[in-house]
Amino acid sequence: MVTSPRCGARTxxxxxxxxxxxxxxxxxxxxxxxxxxxxxxGNRNAYRHGMCTPDGRAERHRMKTLLEDARKLLNxxx
Numbered sequence: 001m002v003t004s005p006r007c008g009a010r011t012x013x014x015x016x017x018x019x020x021x022x023x024x025x026x027x028x029x030x031x032x033x034x035x036x037x038x039x040x041x042g043n044r045n046a047y048r049h050g051m052c053t054p055d056g057r058a059e060r061h062r063m064k065t066l067l068e069d070a071r072k073l074l075n076x077x078x
Contacts, residue, residue: 007031 007017007028022033050056 007033 001020004020005026007019007021007030008026009017009028009031011017017028017031019028019030021027022029025033027033
C-alpha cells in the first residue's frame with residue numbers, strides 16, 4: 001500500500017491527494033478513477049438553458065430588431 005502510485009489530483013487547499021490511484025489509472029476512486037466516472041458523452045453537464053446556442057442568439061436578435069422597429073413606429077406616431 002505504501003509503494004502504490006498516488007492520485008494526481010489536487011485538494012481544495014492545493015496539496016496533492018494522498019489516496020492511492022486506482023489500478024491502471026492516475027486518479028483515486030474519489031477523483032475520477034472509478035468505473036463510469038466523468039462527464040457524460042456530449043458534455044450534457046454544460047447544457048443549461050440554450051441561451052448561448054445559435055438558435056437562442058438568433059431568437060434574441062429577432063426580438064431586439066422587432067422591439068427597435070416598434071419603438072421607431074411609436075416615436076413616429078407621437
